[in-house]
Structures are given as structure tokens and as C-alpha cells.
Amino acid sequence: MPLDLATLTLVERPVTKEEGKRILERDAYCCQYCGLDGMASFENALNMSVDFVVPRARKGKKDERNLVACCRSCNLIKGTRVYRNFDEAKAYVLARREELRKGWESAKTTPTKQVAAKAPKSASKTASASVVGSSPLSIRNA
Numbered sequence: 001m002p003l004d005l006a007t008l009t010l011v012e013r014p015v016t017k018e019e020g021k022r023i024l025e026r027d028a029y030c031c032q033y034c035g036l037d038g039m040a041s042f043e044n045a046l047n048m049s050v051d052f053v054v055p056r057a058r059k060g061k062k063d064e065r066n067l068v069a070c071c072r073s074c075n076l077i078k079g080t081r082v083y084r085n086f087d088e089a090k091a092y093v094l095a096r097r098e099e100l101r102k103g104w105e106s107a108k109t110t111p112t113k114q115v116a117a118k119a120p121k122s123a124s125k126t127a128s129a130s131v132v133g134s135s136p137l138s139i140r141n142a
């Protein structure tokens, strides 16, 4: 029996190849959390795995009702938290994905915004000399 490093408990082996294939086929190779289509590309296919809705480490059963097709990203996001059921897990994963996406988007755009705020002259190409240093909001209000 392998040792689960997160909980230091002995856990039941993950699903076998055949069991995994059966779950993936049942779920049409689509991530049951985000809907990623594992058949759409080789990269997507590599990302598909089978998730224990209730983790094995938390006495989740190796029962088909406790197993869903899941991409590795969702699996990582879902983590080791315990959920009462699949719907609760899905709601958490989707909300967390949205949070991460917003964080990623703002991280992507923040450096540009900071440059514009700290060094207004670099952003003056499209603005007239009189509004250099103003935010777009104050331009609109003027």
C-alpha cells in the first residue's frame, strides 16, 4: 500500500488502467469540473486523469460514483479539501478557477498600468499634453 505524503496514511491504490479508462469513457473524456475536452488535442489528452470526489485519504471509496474524469489543473485546484459531494467540489473548483483567472489577468495587466501611473509621459502618445498624467476616468469626466 502506498503512503499518502499529505496525510501520512496508507491508502488504497489509485484506479487501475482499466478502471480509469472506464470512467473516462463514461464521462466522454471531458473534465467534469471545467469541461476541458480530453479528446480535443493530444495536450488535453495528457491532462486527463480520474479524480476521487471524496479523496482516498479521507476514506473516499473506489466506487464509480466517487470517480470522475478530471483534468490535472482542476485536480490540483481541488486539492485535499473535503467536500460533501461532487456538486460542492465542482462549485469550489469553478469559483477558485475564476479567482485564479482574475488574479492572472490583473498580474498580466498591472505592470502596464503601473508604468502609465508612475511615468505618465510614456503613456502620452495618445493623450494631448494637457491631460498627461490623468487617468482615463478623469478624461471622461472632464
Ligand SMILES: [Zn+2]
Binding pocket: 031, 032, 033, 034, 035, 036, 070, 071, 072, 073, 074, 075
Ligand atoms: Zn478541468
